[in-house]
Amino acid sequence: MYSALATMPDRLKFALVFHQHQPAGNFPSVFKDVTERAYAPLVAALYRHAGVRATLHFTGPLLDWLESNRPDVIGDLTDLQRRGQIELLSGGYYEPIVIGVPRRDAVAQIRALSDRLSSTFGRRPLGSWLAERVWEPQVPSILAEAGIAYTVLDDAHFLYSGMRTEEITGSFLTEDQGLPLVVFPGSMRLRYLIPFRPVEASIKELRERHDSGARLIVYADDGEKFGSWPGTFQRVHKDGWLDQFLGAIEQAEFLETTTLEDAWVFAKPTRRVYIPSGSYPELMEWALDAPVAKRVTTAKNTLSSKDELQWLVRGGEWRQFFNRYPEANALHKRMLLVSEDLARRSILDASAEVRQAQQHLWRGQGNDVYWHGIFGGIYLPHLRADAYSSLLKAERYLAERRVAAGEQRDYDVDGYEEYLFRGNHGAVIVHPLGGAIAEWDIYDVTSRR
Numbered sequence: 001m002y003s004a005l006a007t008m009p010d011r012l013k014f015a016l017v018f019h020q021h022q023p024a025g026n027f028p029s030v031f032k033d034v035t036e037r038a039y040a041p042l043v044a045a046l047y048r049h050a051g052v053r054a055t056l057h058f059t060g061p062l063l064d065w066l067e068s069n070r071p072d073v074i075g076d077l078t079d080l081q082r083r084g085q086i087e088l089l090s091g092g093y094y095e096p097i098v099i100g101v102p103r104r105d106a107v108a109q110i111r112a113l114s115d116r117l118s119s120t121f122g123r124r125p126l127g128s129w130l131a132e133r134v135w136e137p138q139v140p141s142i143l144a145e146a147g148i149a150y151t152v153l154d155d156a157h158f159l160y161s162g163m164r165t166e167e168i169t170g171s172f173l174t175e176d177q178g179l180p181l182v183v184f185p186g187s188m189r190l191r192y193l194i195p196f197r198p199v200e201a202s203i204k205e206l207r208e209r210h211d212s213g214a215r216l217i218v219y220a221d222d223g224e225k226f227g228s229w230p231g232t233f234q235r236v237h238k239d240g241w242l243d244q245f246l247g248a249i250e251q252a253e254f255l256e257t258t259t260l261e262d263a264w265v266f267a268k269p270t271r272r273v274y275i276p277s278g279s280y281p282e283l284m285e286w287a288l289d290a291p292v293a294k295r296v297t298t299a300k301n302t303l304s305s306k307d308e309l310q311w312l313v314r315g316g317e318w319r320q321f322f323n324r325y326p327e328a329n330a331l332h333k334r335m336l337l338v339s340e341d342l343a344r345r346s347i348l349d350a351s352a353e354v355r356q357a358q359q360h361l362w363r364g365q366g367n368d369v370y371w372h373g374i375f376g377g378i379y380l381p382h383l384r385a386d387a388y389s390s391l392l393k394a395e396r397y398l399a400e401r402r403v404a405a406g407e408q409r410d411y412d413v414d415g416y417e418e419y420l421f422r423g424n425h426g427a428v429i430v431h432p433l434g435g436a437i438a439e440w441d442i443y444d445v446t447s448r449r
Contacts, residue, residue, distance in 0.1 A: 011256040012210035014249065015263055016054040017152055017186065017220035018042060019129050021095050023368040024061040025386025031065045035073070038227030039066075041237050043076050046085065049246040053257040054086050056223075057129040060093035060113055061366075063120070074120065081121050087259035088121060090114040090148060091129040096365040097318060098143075099136045100332070102339045109362055110146035127151060127260050131367050134318045136277045140174050140181035150182035150264045152220045154280050158185050159311035161275055169214040173269040182269055184260060186220035188280075194219060195226060195236050199245045203252060210254045216263055277317055284315030286372060289324065292316075321371035321378075328370045328378055330438070331387060333412045335364055338394050345398055357397035364390035392427075396443035399424050 020039055022031050039062075046054055056077070058066070066073050080086040092098060092109035093116070101109075110128060118124040128148040130139070135157055143151060150171070158168045168185045175181065193202045209217050226242060227233045236242045249255055278284060285293045296315055303310040322329040338361050346354050364387045372378050399422065406421040411429060418438070419430040429439040 011254055012206060012214060013216040013258045013263060013267070014206060014255050015184065015216065015218040015220075015258050015260055016052070017057070017089075017218060017260065018054060018223040018226075019057045019221065020062055020223040021057075021059040022062045022065065023366050023383055023386075024094055024363045024390075025366075025383050026061075027382065028065075031062070032069070034224060034228040035066065035070055037233045037237075038224050040070065040073050042223055042226050042242070043073055043080070045242050045246060046080060047076055048243070049250060050083075050085065051250040051257075052085075052246045053259050053262075055089060055127070055260045056086055057089040057091060059091065059095045060116065061095075063116065067120070078121055081123060087127070087261045088117050088123070088125055089127045089129045089260075090117060090125040090146075092131060092365075094362050094366040095131050095368070096362075097131050097134045097367045097370065098139060099134060100318070100367065100370065101365045102336065102343070103142055103145075104343060105339055105362065105365060106142050107146045108358075109365070110143070110148065112362075114147060126264065132279055132283060132318070133157070134279045134283075135275055137274070138176050141176035141179040143181055144176075144179035148181070150184065150260060152184040152186050152218060152260065153275070154188050154191075154220075155185040156188055156281055156311060157183075157275050157278055158273065160278050160314060161273060162312070163273070166212070167270075169209075170216050170267060170270040171263060172271060172273045174273050174275060182264055183273070183275070184216075184218045184220075184263065186218045190217070190219040191221050194221070195232065195241050195245065199241065199248050202245065203248050206252070206255060216258075216267060218260070278314060279318055281315065283318065283371075283373070287316035287318060287320040287324070318371065325372070325378055327384070329412060331364075331384070331391075332370055334388075334391055334439075335361070337411065338364070338391050338398070341398050342394065353397045357394040360390045360394035360397070364388070364394065392441050392443060395422070395427065395441075399443065 022034065046052060077086065077088070081088060090110055090113045092106060093113045094109060096106065096109060098106045114125055126148070127150045128143055128146070130151050130153065133153050135153060155168045158172070159165070171182050171184050173180055174183055189205060190202060193205060206217065225232060226236050249257060285296060288296065293315065296313060299313045300310045303313060322332060342354070342357055342361055366387065369378050369380070369383045369387045378384065406419060408417050408419055410416065411418045411420060416432060419432065421428045425444055426442045427439070428437060430436070431438050
């Protein structure tokens with residue numbers, strides 16, 4: 001086993017955190033291609049460099065695919081964890097935005113992935129990845145209820161709270177309703193260096209952080225950047241960047257890699273903090289309309305020479321995507337309706353139908369189709385179709401004992417009530433203004449997909 005974190009106090013503790021995710025409903029060819037170009041080579045590289053410890057996160061849909069199609073990767077992860085080289089993080093099984101789904105579903109999805117990791121790899125995780133690093137003040141109590149002790153955010157989140165760069169080192173303690181959560185700040189500077197700049201640039205950055213007195217620095221980013229982003233397979237694997245980087249870490253006398261778990265166990269948090277709502281800077285700008293985003297960018301550029309003041313000029317909130325895209329709002333509100341139905345039904349019913357409905361609901365909560373990123377998100381019709389059909393499959397299971405009925409409610413929260421008609425075979429949603437049919441769903445069709 002590897003030595004405890006506190007064995008070499010003169011070294012900078014360096015935590016490498018890699019997040020791997022493919023949304024449910026993505027093409028099998030995408031799962032295969034990204035695994036061959038990014039996930040499997042990354043795991044193999046860690047296997048070759050036994051002196052490098054790391055923390056990895058795999059979402060439920062990706063684990064499901066790997067178990068069926070690449071059991072060798074599952075085996076390598078099992079060996080790496082057994083010899084103490086890696087830690088596996090939990091998170092929502094289908095990678096929902098934690099604050100974007102009902103609390104009961106967020107907690108249940110995290111527990112489900114923790115159960116899966118425990119049964120597959122023999123160890124229950126203590127930490128969690130936070131989808132898209134979308135943070136709101138209630139996140140600590142949600143994660144704590146799910147059995148999570150720590151997570152990682154960008155250091156930008158701490159700058160949003162008014163902290164200075166030199167203060168952001170180690171870990172921090174926050175809470176909601178008295179329920180604590182340790183938060184590790186991930187370096188945005190390293191996110192832009194790794195793996196896009198020469199290895200020496202990253203080692204130089206780490207050396208400077210060591211010399212400034214930092215005791216822990218965290219790199220946390222997407223594993224897809226290590227092979228599946230344009231041009232990265234050639235650079236990272238064929239040209240040997242990743243092996244050079246990991247080798248340089250092993251040889252650096254001032255560095256000692258660690259997992260987040262060991263950092264949580266052996267190093268006390270620096271202090272208590274309260275982090276405002278936000279995400280990583282790019283997402284917060286994407287949430288804004290173009291003219292507003294341009295003004296935000298101009299303001300930040302104006303303050304770029306004013307140290308951390310530029311971080312007090314922030315973009316929008318993740319929820320603003322519901323204003324930008326009516327399709328995202330419609331999907332989100334349908335998801336909330338299905339979750340409400342399921343919660344009411346499951347109080348007295350633990351049947352197989354209810355369990356099936358729950359799985360379909362969770363699948364329809366995956367974050368990718370509720371917003372847009374540089375790789376499509378809501379713009380990808382096959383992902384939207386999978387999410388919608390998953391929700392309708394859940395409705396179909398719940399509708400089998402339902403008496404056909406209509407109700408009047410402000411379903412999409414636009415200030416006007418709609419008419420919802422749902423029975424055993426389908427549903428219709430009608431807008432009162434003009435009598436337009438907003439949705440016409442046939443359960444029997446979606447159940448055969």
